[in-house]
Amino acid sequence: MKLIIGNRNYSSWSLRGWLACRQSGLAFEEVTVPLYGEDWDELRRGDDLAPSSGKVPILWDGEGPDAPVVWDSLAIIDYLADKVGRDRFWPKDDAARAMARSMVAEMHSSYLPLRRSLPMNMRKRFEGVEISAEVRADIVRILTLWAEARARFGKGGPFLFGTFCAADIIYAPVVSRFMTYGVPVPGFARAYMEAVWTHDWMQAWLHAAESEDWVIEQFEEPAR
Numbered sequence: 001m002k003l004i005i006g007n008r009n010y011s012s013w014s015l016r017g018w019l020a021c022r023q024s025g026l027a028f029e030e031v032t033v034p035l036y037g038e039d040w041d042e043l044r045r046g047d048d049l050a051p052s053s054g055k056v057p058i059l060w061d062g063e064g065p066d067a068p069v070v071w072d073s074l075a076i077i078d079y080l081a082d083k084v085g086r087d088r089f090w091p092k093d094d095a096a097r098a099m100a101r102s103m104v105a106e107m108h109s110s111y112l113p114l115r116r117s118l119p120m121n122m123r124k125r126f127e128g129v130e131i132s133a134e135v136r137a138d139i140v141r142i143l144t145l146w147a148e149a150r151a152r153f154g155k156g157g158p159f160l161f162g163t164f165c166a167a168d169i170i171y172a173p174v175v176s177r178f179m180t181y182g183v184p185v186p187g188f189a190r191a192y193m194e195a196v197w198t199h200d201w202m203q204a205w206l207h208a209a210e211s212e213d214w215v216i217e218q219f220e221e222p223a224r
Helices: 013-025 039-045 072-086 096-108 111-119 133-153 165-179 186-195 200-210
Strands: 002-005 029-032 059-062 069-073
Touching: 002 013, 002 133, 013 029, 013 165, 029 096, 059 200, 069 072, 069 186, 072 096, 072 165, 096 165, 133 165, 133 186, 165 186
Parallel strands: 002 029
Antiparallel strands: 002 059, 059 069
């Protein structure tokens, strides 16, 4: 398999797709394309990115024009779960799995104020960032979901549903955003964020992000 990702420092959806591949346990090649660089328009029209209209991440499962290709992080999770078994990505308990799927879908389709105002930047730390009412509402909703998942289903470990699963994959970039912009969170959320941040895969991604030379100026400051 080949996973094409964008800049690790900024590309939240690439992080999700990459974590999904790691969670699958399957071998895969990583290819990084620098977003918005000088060659970006040409790269996004190339054969590797054409199926997704230039969006990352995109996963190729094999060689040749007839090889399966999957883009969008949630689709990648579902595709890999089909290959290796649902239980590797989702809680076994029906009620827990129902909540996990709902939380993943909500993250996938919602929270636009948070995404736009606080772009992912794993290398930066800001203090005193002004948070709008819309962004604060997103934060409160996310913290409420985290609290419910941890209280109902988190007794088996430090993650949302105990063990690391698709929900943690999808919310990992949110953890990064909360840390980058100094979002105040209650103790339970701080403990959860620490578990995600210190996970071996997150640390590997972070170290790679820190070694990148690319800078995208529009993501270097909170949106105004």
